[in-house]
Amino acid sequence: MDPGRSGVVVVGAGIAGVACAGELLRAGVPVQIRERARATGGRMASRRFDGRPADLGAAYLTVSDPDFAEVVRGWQAAGLAREWTDTFVAYGGRGRREVRGPMRWAAPLGLRSLVEQLARALPVVVDRLVLGVEPGPAVDGAPCAAAVLAMPGPQAALLLDPALAAATEAVRRQRWSPTLAAVLRFRTRRWSDFRGAFVNDHPLLSLVCDDGDRRGDGAPVLVAHTTPEFAAGHLAQPTGAAPAVEAAVRDLLALPDPAEHVHVHRWTYARPTAGSDAGFHLDDDGIGLAGDVFGEPRVQTAWRSGRDLGRALARRLA
Numbered sequence: 001m002d003p004g005r006s007g008v009v010v011v012g013a014g015i016a017g018v019a020c021a022g023e024l025l026r027a028g029v030p031v032q033i034r035e036r037a038r039a040t041g042g043r044m045a046s047r048r049f050d051g052r053p054a055d056l057g058a059a060y061l062t063v064s065d066p067d068f069a070e071v072v073r074g075w076q077a078a079g080l081a082r083e084w085t086d087t088f089v090a091y092g093g094r095g096r097r098e099v100r101g102p103m104r105w106a107a108p109l110g111l112r113s114l115v116e117q118l119a120r121a122l123p124v125v126v127d128r129l130v131l132g133v134e135p136g137p138a139v140d141g142a143p144c145a146a147a148v149l150a151m152p153g154p155q156a157a158l159l160l161d162p163a164l165a166a167a168t169e170a171v172r173r174q175r176w177s178p179t180l181a182a183v184l185r186f187r188t189r190r191w192s193d194f195r196g197a198f199v200n201d202h203p204l205l206s207l208v209c210d211d212g213d214r215r216g217d218g219a220p221v222l223v224a225h226t227t228p229e230f231a232a233g234h235l236a237q238p239t240g241a242a243p244a245v246e247a248a249v250r251d252l253l254a255l256p257d258p259a260e261h262v263h264v265h266r267w268t269y270a271r272p273t274a275g276s277d278a279g280f281h282l283d284d285d286g287i288g289l290a291g292d293v294f295g296e297p298r299v300q301t302a303w304r305s306g307r308d309l310g311r312a313l314a315r316r317l318a
């Protein structure tokens with residue numbers, strides 16, 4: 001399974017790492033993905049509550065790149081992705097109003113299922129925390145032809161030997177902000193019709209989505225994302241934020257009943273606030289970096305970044 005000296009080790013099985021490895025495999029380059037979590041998906045994370053998945057990370061995906069559109073059509077044909085809505089509401093200084101935007105796509109089984117589908121034919125080792133990437137390059141002491149770090153820069157910085165100066169500098173320039181995502185499960189649906197709500201100028205909330213509508217099963221579940229400022233104050237004890245998030249959601253949507261269960265997930269590195277437009281990073285030390293930091297912080301950007309890095313590496317190693 002080890003890709004050996006002529007192969008590539010991809011660290012991180014989010015959509016960027018999976019797209020990169022897929023491209024390498026198609027080009028005939030030996031590759032292995034190593035993922036510290038028990039499953040693929042990264043920030044396209046879904047967790048099951050009483051058997052039902054709820055999306056804890058990315059809320060939906062949008063599509064403008066024709067190549068990514070083809071991938072999404074493949075998911076749609078497999079019954080994994082569906083068009084959700086182009087209409088959200090926005091709360092803010094002007095009260096509540098409808099806002100039209102791009103079509104937002106959702107996944108009935110959770111967004112994680114989309115990454116799992118792309119990763120199905122790839123050599124992925126899960127539950128495998130990578131500890132170090134050294135000059136050579138080598139990953140955890142084993143030499144390889146190239147190493148790809150497909151993860152937020154602060155996580156990559158923990159792995160990179162400082163002698164890998166170009167990659168170290170590239171991750172040092174990145175800036176990231178945190179978010180808390182709260183899954184609120186209610187006894188019944190008591191909110192007026194909405195699919196998702198952008199919450200502007202709020203001290204605590206930034207987004208609330210109707211997960212039952214998004215998933216298509218009508219379950220009485222909301223998922224709320226907090227502002228980076230609120231999250232920053234609760235990173236040490238995210239579960240302690242549950243009562244405040246629940247109170248803010250009930251206040252916003254005028255919900256009479258409390259939630260039956262609230263689960264809070266911490267994203268220390270949720271979104272990049274400063275990155276690069278380069279698409280990806282690939283240097284003479286054989287280190288690649290890919291992810292949503294290389295453009296608009298979106299699923300599509302991460303996919304394209306991984307795909308393009310995979311192509312560049314395949315050309316280099318041919």
Ligand SMILES: Cc1cc2nc3c(=O)[nH]c(=O)nc-3n(C[C@H](O)[C@H](O)[C@H](O)COP(=O)(O)OP(=O)(O)OC[C@H]3O[C@@H](n4cnc5c(N)ncnc54)[C@H](O)[C@@H]3O)c2cc1C
Nearest residue numbers: 012014015016036042043058059060130291292298299302
């Ligand atoms: C709360 C939230 C809401 C979002 N909403 C949207 C949205 O509505 N629409 C949209 O398009 N995008 C959204 N995004 C962004 C979207 O989720 C990301 O752009 C995309 O999932 C990034 O994928 P990635 O592969 O670059 O990184 P990640 O998904 O972060 O993957 C990195 C992987 O690397 C692994 N890893 C890290 N360190 C190690 C190590 N040492 N060893 C092994 N593995 C390691 C991690 O476990 C992870 O699986 C949102 C993100 C968050 C957090």
